[in-house]
Amino acid sequence: MKMTFRWYGSKADPIPLSYIRQIPGMTGLMGLLDKPAGADWPEEEFKALVKEVHLAGLELEVIESVNVHEDIKLGLPSREEYIANYISTVRMLARNGVKVIIYNFMPVFDWLRTDLARIIPEDGSNSLYFDEKDLGEMGPLEIVRRTAEDSRGFTLPGWEPERLALLETTLKQYEGMTTDDLRANFKYFLDAVIPVCEETGIRMACHPDDPAWPIFGLPRIAHSIEDYDRIIALHDSPANTVCLCTGSLGSNPDNDVVRAIRHFGEMDRIGAMHVRNVKYLGHHHFRESAHLSSSGDLDMYEIMRAIHDTCPDTYVRPDHGRMIWDEKGRPGYGLYDRALGAAYLNGLWEALEKS
Ligand code: DNO
DSSP, rough: OOEEEEEEEEEOSSSSHHHHTTTTTTTEEEOOOOOOTTTOHHHHHHHHHHHHHTTTTTTEEEOOOOOOOHHHHTTTTTTTHHHHHHHEEEEEEHHHOOEEEEEEOOOOSOOOOOOEEEOOTSSSSSSEEEEEHHHHHHHHHHHHHHHHTTTOOOTTTTTTHHHHHEEEEEHTTTTTHHHHHHHHHHHHHHHHHHHHHHTOOOOOOOOOOSSSSSOOOOOOOOOHHHHHHHHHHHHHHHHHEEEEEEEHHHSTTTTTTTHHHHHHHHTEEEEEEEEEEEEEEEEEEEEEEOOSSGGGSSSSSHHOOOOOOOOHEEEEEOOOOOOTOOOOOTOOOOSSHHHHHHHHHHHHHHHHHOO
């Protein structure tokens, strides 16, 4: 298991790489280059990033997210250009030491929450929160406005301004699209990209829909074990893998996260893991909790044990953390609680190794 940390680059992330390096057991980053979906990433810029990360004593073997342009998901003729750019980015990343690319195939939205800083009554910290009832009242444009307003000036992953500027148009373009249509467009993308990944040694790891059910009537195809079985079957290859995010899949209590890890781990189809906990508050209603099992509803010991048994060499990152100790950071991506999460997960791992 390689413990990693998501980092947004020195211009956009208030957390210095030196702090990340000081978290015990941290080997590298799930890093990103701030480029719009569909862009062909410039090699010089990426090389500079790799150099900076290596100088800090960390690895950069996982990149998150090389976002898929909406035209690819929509299956528009212009997808050809964006797929060509994607392939060129895959080749460039492989040349520079990247092993795994995390991406998603969610229409319009990446993850979605109705409150980015809901106070946790037990301890006064705050975390990301979702209540479908609030969403119903808000509608897509309002939720986007609120999320941007609440993000404390940070650009949030998946909520990039250039993407949101087109929101109304994009929502219209999806009208009438079925899950089968979206899956066919996904297959078209995978058929083009996966052979290049095989050739260059990259694994594509698809992040689940978050939350793990359809929203705003949009088609969503990655929120259960069955969904992922179908995604793998679209283009069966060791390079077509899952980014198994315990908190996203686990937002739906019907998903057995431990079973999912064992299922895809045994098939060697886990490219990377995002590990965090959730607390269920009702139907389609949850908040993110501290990583500790007893703080939420997922069993972190069983999660780490499933990784240990079935995909022990995978990359793990402590996913979103709460905001604690008055930290003023990017919602979900502060230093302190993610560092606590990493320490805890490393502790579970050591116990598994020795038992
Ligand atoms: C949310 C993240 C996601 C993830 C993307 C991958 O905080 O886990 O935004 O990076 O879905 O494409």
